[in-house]
Amino acid sequence: MKINSTLEKQFEEMGDDHVSAAEDTPMRADAFVLSDEEKIERIQENIREVMLTLGLDLDDDSLKGTPLRVAKMYVKEIFGGLHPDRKPKSSTFDNKYKYGEMLVEKNITLYSTCEHHLLPIVGKAHIAYISSGNVVGLSKMNRIVDYFAKRPQVQERLNIQIVRELQRVLETDDVACVIDAKHLCVNSRGIRDIDSSTVTAEFGGKFKEEAVRREFLDYINLETNF
């Protein structure tokens, strides 16, 4: 395909900068050839096809705008984090005050989408890090969670992507994240278990040590969050 070969060539030229890691979201080589507007146009047609196949009357006042609404929502909102241009710029500051303890930001609201069913994942992320000299603005942690959540996801990968990005920004391995989330594909269809939620965790650097991990888990006191 023409667009494929063009992008593959670009990647070749980028050389080692484009090395994919196990936790990367699986993407096609031509992922960013179409503009957002072109993607919206194409997805709109596809959603229209789905609705027509289901037998819906797209001349109905309430339904006629749905293909465009869904297409815009996919590209600009719930899957907006697929585009690397939207990755938040995470400014760091010097740890001038020499704060040497763990910093925990808990109960970060997380909305994502399950990549198996395209149904919502709703929950909380809890993040901790120990500064190696850099401090990140608190809201940047919420923004990093939100960016990676705005992709089709499995919770395990989302959890790892958040930790890797913070490790990169903070220049330390000492970062941890726990996610507690409900998957609507489990809660509202299939097995329809409304009460179950899923906990995942990624502990980097010092958080692999029992006492450090324990301190973090005590701060977030998981039981109270749902």
Ligand SMILES: Nc1nc2c(ncn2[C@@H]2O[C@H](COP(=O)(O)OP(=O)(O)OP(=O)(O)O)[C@@H](O)[C@H]2O)c(=O)[nH]1
């Ligand atoms: N490990 C993991 N599994 C997930 C996640 N989100 C959804 N799943 C599971 O992915 C699986 C997909 O399995 P399939 O058997 O192909 O799907 P299905 O026939 O719709 O399965 P049921 O949900 O059991 O009806 C399901 O068991 C989901 O619960 C996630 O974040 N992590």
Ligand SMILES: [Zn+2]
């Ligand atoms: Zn699912």
